Amino acid sequence: MSTISNNDIAKAIYLASKDKSSTEMHQVHKKVVEFLTRKKFMSRVAVILEQLKKVINFENGIVSATVLSAHRVHEKEEKDLVHFLKKRYSAKEVELTYILDQSLIRGIRLEVNDEVIDLTVRNQINQLKEYLIRPA
Amino acid sequence: MSNSSIVENLRKEIENFKAQIKVEKVGKVMEVFDGIAKVSGLSDIKSSEMVTFLNGETGVALNLEEDAVGVIILGDFSKIKEGDEVKATGRILEISVSNNILGRVVNAIGAPVDGKGVIKSEKTYPIEKVAPGVITRLSVDQPVATGIKVIDAIIPVGRGQRELIIGDRQTGKTALAIDAILNQKGQNMICVYVSIGQKDSKLRKLQARLEAGGAMAYTVIVNASASEAAALSYIAPYTGVSIAEYFMDQGKDVLIIYDDLSKHAVAYREISLLLRRPPGREAYPGDVFYLHSRLLERACRRNEKYGGGSITAFPIIETQAGDISAYIPTNVISITDGQIFLETDLFYKGIRPAVNVGSSVSRVGSSAQIKAMKKVAGTLKLDLAQFRELEAFSQFGSDLDESTKRQLERGKRAIEVLKQLQYAPIKTEHQVAVLYALTRGFMDDVPVNKIKEFEAGLTEYSEQNAKTFYKEVKEAKMWTDKGEVELKKVIEDFKNGWN
Numbered sequence: 302m303s304t305i306s307n308n309d310i311a312k313a314i315y316l317a318s319k320d321k322s323s324t325e326m327h328q329v330h331k332k333v334v335e336f337l338t339r340k341k342f343m344s345r346v347a348v349i350l351e352q353l354k355k356v357i358n359f360e361n362g363i364v365s366a367t368v369l370s371a372h373r374v375h376e377k378e379e380k381d382l383v384h385f386l387k388k389r390y391s392a393k394e395v396e397l398t399y400i401l402d403q404s405l406i407r408g409i410r411l412e413v414n415d416e417v418i419d420l421t422v423r424n425q426i427n428q429l430k431e432y433l434i435r436p437a
Numbered sequence: 438m439s440n441s442s443i444v445e446n447l448r449k450e451i452e453n454f455k456a457q458i459k460v461e462k463v464g465k466v467m468e469v470f471d472g473i474a475k476v477s478g479l480s481d482i483k484s485s486e487m488v489t490f491l492n493g494e495t496g497v498a499l500n501l502e503e504d505a506v507g508v509i510i511l512g513d514f515s516k517i518k519e520g521d522e523v524k525a526t527g528r529i530l531e532i533s534v535s536n537n538i539l540g541r542v543v544n545a546i547g548a549p550v551d552g553k554g555v556i557k558s559e560k561t562y563p564i565e566k567v568a569p570g571v572i573t574r575l576s577v578d579q580p581v582a583t584g585i586k587v588i589d590a591i592i593p594v595g596r597g598q599r600e601l602i603i604g605d606r607q608t609g610k611t612a613l614a615i616d617a618i619l620n621q622k623g624q625n626m627i628c629v630y631v632s633i634g635q636k637d638s639k640l641r642k643l644q645a646r647l648e649a650g651g652a653m654a655y656t657v658i659v660n661a662s663a664s665e666a667a668a669l670s671y672i673a674p675y676t677g678v679s680i681a682e683y684f685m686d687q688g689k690d691v692l693i694i695y696d697d698l699s700k701h702a703v704a705y706r707e708i709s710l711l712l713r714r715p716p717g718r719e720a721y722p723g724d725v726f727y728l729h730s731r732l733l734e735r736a737c738r739r740n741e742k743y744g745g746g747s748i749t750a751f752p753i754i755e756t757q758a759g760d761i762s763a764y765i766p767t768n769v770i771s772i773t774d775g776q777i778f779l780e781t782d783l784f785y786k787g788i789r790p791a792v793n794v795g796s797s798v799s800r801v802g803s804s805a806q807i808k809a810m811k812k813v814a815g816t817l818k819l820d821l822a823q824f825r826e827l828e829a830f831s832q833f834g835s836d837l838d839e840s841t842k843r844q845l846e847r848g849k850r851a852i853e854v855l856k857q858l859q860y861a862p863i864k865t866e867h868q869v870a871v872l873y874a875l876t877r878g879f880m881d882d883v884p885v886n887k888i889k890e891f892e893a894g895l896t897e898y899s900e901q902n903a904k905t906f907y908k909e910v911k912e913a914k915m916w917t918d919k920g921e922v923e924l925k926k927v928i929e930d931f932k933n934g935w936n
Contacts, residue, residue: 307504415462415478415479417462418458418460418461429456433454
């Protein structure tokens with residue numbers, strides 16, 4: 302079991318490269334790569350990068366959300382969504398990723414980190430199914 | 438039911454249904470192996486919280502790490518794949534309980550496995566609960582009549598006590614427990630038998646035996662068989678004690694048997710190693726003591742103010758080659774209020790139940806005995822202790838004085854009387870009458886090989902003829918002078934007729 306978690310490394314990289322000029326950044330990057338090679342952490346790079354993105358987003362008040370829906374979301378709905386997400390997560394900026402999925406039938410499903418708000422018809426049908434077969 | 442009424446009912450149900458909109462915590466499966474899943478996400482999950490997998494299986498979060506959660510899967514893990522969604526339920530692992538559970542066989546999560554249909558239940562109980570505190574408890578002073586002479590007389594067990602049954606394989610540990618269950622008929626006791634990592638065939642046989650003895654009416658069997666995942670073996674005893682607590686909360690007395698806790702410790706070791714918890718002595722994790730202490734501490738006798746009722750626990754431990762100083766046996770010995778030690782040598786000598794009276798002890802002692810039993814057992818304990826001492830000594834020479842010879846003869850007869858057949862629990866009154874005859878010397882001139890025959894005859898004869906004595910012991914828990922005179926006369930009459 303490693304004592305340094307991916308999250309720790311990502312945070313360290315963020316802090317080391319914060320407010321640095323581009324020449325300094327070059328040095329930081331070199332050192333980071335050296336460190337990862339020396340510690341044999343190269344296999345964990347993909348996860349560390351993902352964590353780094355999360356750390357940067359968190360520090361800059363950016364919320365990244367995935368919107369799943371059966372049909373394209375209208376502009377007005379998108380505005381409402383952004384407004385809602387900014388308020389809920391006290392974010393400065395919202396990044397939306399759209400995924401179309403016909404099996405949702407109608408409605409949208411919002412995924413932010415590990416939180417899910419499911420407003421789709423498929424979810425309602427599943428809930429109805431569980432309600433009808435519940436033990437007496 | 439006609440088609441239209443089915444449709445009508447369905448329509449009503451659908452009208453009553455309201456979809457819930459809520460924020461759910463969802464994670465993703467990163468790895469699945471040997472009944473364990475590593476899940477990412479699930480940031481606010483609690484320890485021991487239930488999670489549900491996409492295919493409907495339930496899991497329990499055990500390891501909460503910085504960026505992952507270690508979940509044990511309670512069921513089939515072969516259909517769970519990497520990337521599957523995992524939902525947190527917000528509830529600590531719980532089971533459904535109701536009075537309808539009596540007479541049923543359930544699995545480690547309380548679901549019926551005996552093919553007798555669903556168990557209607559009105560309540561759920563969490564499987565992990567903090568044991569009742571000091572204020573709510575009462576000292577143990579009511580006996581559990583096990584129907585086994587050697588236990589009731591020498592190692593008495595009280596309601597709310599935790600008495601360990603320990604011994605090698607094939608020494609009759611389960612048999613003792615089953616006899617104790619069989620003897621609870623009409624004793625106002627609910628029994629819970631928790632089978633951990635046992636063969637299904639053994640359990641089936643045991644269930645049939647309990648059914649034949651009419652004991653299933655007040656018994657629940659919790660089964661986590663050898664073929665099921667280690668996670669189920671791990672939670673089964675907690676499920677059992679939760680069922681017991683449900684009945685105790687109704688003010689009832691409950692007897693719970695954990696068969697056996699060595700396999701439980703092994704299952705927990707397996708889970709812990711898979712979850713990469715650091716191994717300690719014998720590769721058990723550091724909290725293996727707490728695993729059993731928190732379970733056995735839930736056995737108690739509660740005072741009336743807090744609802745009364747009691748849980749008596751009979752944990753079973755299987756030793757390897759009689760080694761009671763191994764890790765798990767010493768742990769459980771130190772947690773319990775005494776142990777019944779069964780020995781292979783005694784078993785093969787034909788002394789069954791193969792209880793080693795010298796190494797067995799009940800820390801609650803005679804306060805959990807009725808007065809009549811206390812009176813006869815006191816002398817019996819002394820007789821046996823003297824016998825053990827003299828037996829070794831007498832091997833060296835045959836020149837023994839009269840009193841030594843007498844003590845040796847008495848000891849041999851005492852051992853013979855304490856032998857008992859399996860599935861034949863004996864009523865307390867009968868035990869008292871027989872032990873009275875033994876300790877007062879009425880059996881001293883009966884040949885040792887005829888003792889069993891004598892005992893059987895005396896039991897039958899005295900029950901018919903010493904009615905006052907029996908009535909007194911049964912109702913007042915002690916005989917009067919009148920009863921004693923009557924019993925003495927009956928024993929003498931029987932002896933005269935028997936010879």
